């Protein structure tokens with residue numbers, strides 16, 4: 051038996067999800083006529099108490115569209131130095147939006163209002179790029195699935211409103227955070243101008259992310275999606291998988307978190323492990339005693355049918371998801 055713990059993106063659609071996809075009503079979405087995409091967008095917007103949503107091909111696309119809407123060429127995005135929008139989106143902030151970045155260090159992928167306040171550029175000094183977007187990631191992937199303290203988010207929101215700087219959330223794994231904290235999605239989303247939510251991570255859909263925000267924001271995002279080549283036609287077949295995921299796969303995320311804790315507990319007893327980053331959601335990051343043994347350990351686990359992934363020097367990542375059924379007796 052093989053257990054693939056490399057990422058929660060490796061899930062395959064279940065029979066029920068496939069059934070929903072194959073029977074989805076379809077139309078041409080560039081004409082706005084795909085009923086399944088429209089339903090997913092309405093459902094996602096409503097779930098978060100926002101006016102509108104836009105179905106996109108990936109989390110990278112939703113993040114990059116949001117950045118493009120919020121930021122002018124020459125402007126600056128402020129975010130954590132290990133955030134996905136900066137580290138893993140191929141330089142898209144510069145390439146797609148002509149913007150620069152101010153990178154902040156911070157505990158497990160998270161930044162604070164105090165830091166942002168310190169590093170925001172002075173608006174009236176022409177030497178500096180204008181800080182035009184604050185972007186957070188919750189849960190933080192490089193932080194080992196760490197969850198933001200909601201009070202910190204509220205502090206950042208207050209600051210962003212005072213300074214008139216929009217606040218974006220890369221919520222690729224937002225549902226993992228909300229299931230764990232039990233914070234109401236509407237209350238949570240009220241703190242942000244735009245949210246990118248991935249359907250293809252822990253939620254288990256094969257493709258897609260939704261970008262969520264005000265009507266005006268989504269109107270602009272729609273145009274940018276077209277320019278980025280992201281206008282799709284009968285993509286309701288994909289959206290139906292995402293809608294199924296939102297309707298059926300949220301509360302079960304608790305199971306993934308439990309499985310992650312079990313994996314962490316087991317690893318703690320291995321004499322080759324130096325430390326396990328405390329598990330908050332579905333990501334386990336193990337730090338090895340001997341940094342040089344990382345690739346050997348990954349290979350040895352693979353030979354036992356357990357697939358994992360390198361996560362930096364001496365670090366291995368294990369991610370749980372709906373394809374993993376552990377014996378939790």
Ligand SMILES: Cc1ncc(COP(=O)(O)O)c(C=O)c1O
Nearest residue numbers: 108109110111134187191220222
């Ligand atoms: C935190 C985070 N944001 C965004 C993305 C991008 O998603 P996608 O692979 O759909 O482009 C990922 C992908 O793993 C991610 O972990």
